Amino acid sequence: MEMQKIPATVITGFLGAGKTTMIRNLLSDAGGRKIALIINEFGDLGVDGDVLKGCGADACTEDDIIELNNGCICCTVADDFIPTMEKLLARENRPDHIVIETSGLALPQPLVAAFNWPGIKTAVTVDGVVTVVDSAAVAAGRFADDHDALDAQRREDEGLDHESPIEELFEDQLTAADLVVLNKADLLDAAQLQSVRDFVSAATARKPKMVEARNGDLPAAVLLGLGVGTENEIALRKSHHELEHEGEGHDAHEHDEFESFVVELGPLADANVFMEKLKPIIERHDILRLKGFAAVAGKPMRMVIQAVGSRIDSYFDRPWTADEARSTRLVVIGLHDEMDDVAIRAEIEALG
Numbered sequence: 001m002e003m004q005k006i007p008a009t010v011i012t013g014f015l016g017a018g019k020t021t022m023i024r025n026l027l028s029d030a031g032g033r034k035i036a037l038i039i040n041e042f043g044d045l046g047v048d049g050d051v052l053k054g055c056g057a058d059a060c061t062e063d064d065i066i067e068l069n070n071g072c073i074c075c076t077v078a079d080d081f082i083p084t085m086e087k088l089l090a091r092e093n094r095p096d097h098i099v100i101e102t103s104g105l106a107l108p109q110p111l112v113a114a115f116n117w118p119g120i121k122t123a124v125t126v127d128g129v130v131t132v133v134d135s136a137a138v139a140a141g142r143f144a145d146d147h148d149a150l151d152a153q154r155r156e157d158e159g160l161d162h163e164s165p166i167e168e169l170f171e172d173q174l175t176a177a178d179l180v181v182l183n184k185a186d187l188l189d190a191a192q193l194q195s196v197r198d199f200v201s202a203a204t205a206r207k208p209k210m211v212e213a214r215n216g217d218l219p220a221a222v223l224l225g226l227g228v229g230t231e232n233e234i235a236l237r238k239s240h241h242e243l244e245h246e247g248e249g250h251d252a253h254e255h256d257e258f259e260s261f262v263v264e265l266g267p268l269a270d271a272n273v274f275m276e277k278l279k280p281i282i283e284r285h286d287i288l289r290l291k292g293f294a295a296v297a298g299k300p301m302r303m304v305i306q307a308v309g310s311r312i313d314s315y316f317d318r319p320w321t322a323d324e325a326r327s328t329r330l331v332v333i334g335l336h337d338e339m340d341d342v343a344i345r346a347e348i349e350a351l352g
């Protein structure tokens, strides 16, 4: 009775924000996991698809890269996106993770809603929405490096249903975000980066987690939760474990600004109460991601918990086996200098 769902991450961000560059990095950091990529090349002449297909990453072969060219992904969800997902799920060799790169003008909300479609809902879980921001453009008072080109694209594209001006689309992309990548951080100083953070905070009431990046270079464990919360990872991890040791075998590429640790509890008395209380802890602290398994009193099935920013999801995946200890183990990931491990551990342990 396996119910393992495939996590799907939606990556949004305006033209030129650095989505493709970030995804290339991700594919080289997949640690042997198979990623399927759905790219919405709206108005983009298939350039990103070619770039990604050309990168030759084992994690994602040409067959695993699916391009949707029939218009804005959020305007053609039922005709285009859903059948594509269904085909992907029907494959014998199913991916470990699905990444969806939307075109610069897409609205993530209709796309996220599509995951509730029957047949998709039972097989896929929305891992999170990651919005890539061109920090340099925002600091300069624009939303994209070439704001005029972006706006012209919006006006001229007859296939696009939404009439919103760029500013509104930008706010919508931030509002949907669970994690905001402040990309092109190399082009700004600390004060300018802070002004971009303030701008993003002011643009959305949801207060997404933010992380700075250069060339979208972030660990796959942070962006997709890859390698975190998998059976072996959790079983083998001791209390402290730097993310730089992640992803055996990929070129030593250090990300020691990030840190992860495990919190261990006994079985939960009430899963719903636990999840309700966990959410404000994630929101209050600088936790980028939390993932793991929980034992719930009286339930023969194991519960999967995954959170990115304030999006938190849980479901029962399979019965505990006789030789497994029924405990709750959660991996917490954040920035080394910002995350208060001691307080987080104490607060989560107090929920047990």
Ligand SMILES: Nc1nc2c(ncn2[C@@H]2O[C@H](COP(=O)(O)OP(=O)(O)OP(=O)(O)O)[C@@H](O)[C@H]2O)c(=O)[nH]1
Pocket (backbone or CB within 6 Å): 013, 014, 015, 016, 017, 018, 019, 020, 021, 022, 044, 048, 103, 104, 183, 184, 185, 186, 187, 213, 214, 215, 216
């Ligand atoms: N300086 C700097 N340049 C970057 C960074 N990330 C990406 N770029 C450059 O920005 C340009 C756009 O990057 P892409 O990755 O193609 O952006 P995209 O969001 O996929 O763009 P579209 O596919 O056009 O929507 C490229 O020339 C990249 O090399 C960064 O962190 N710093």
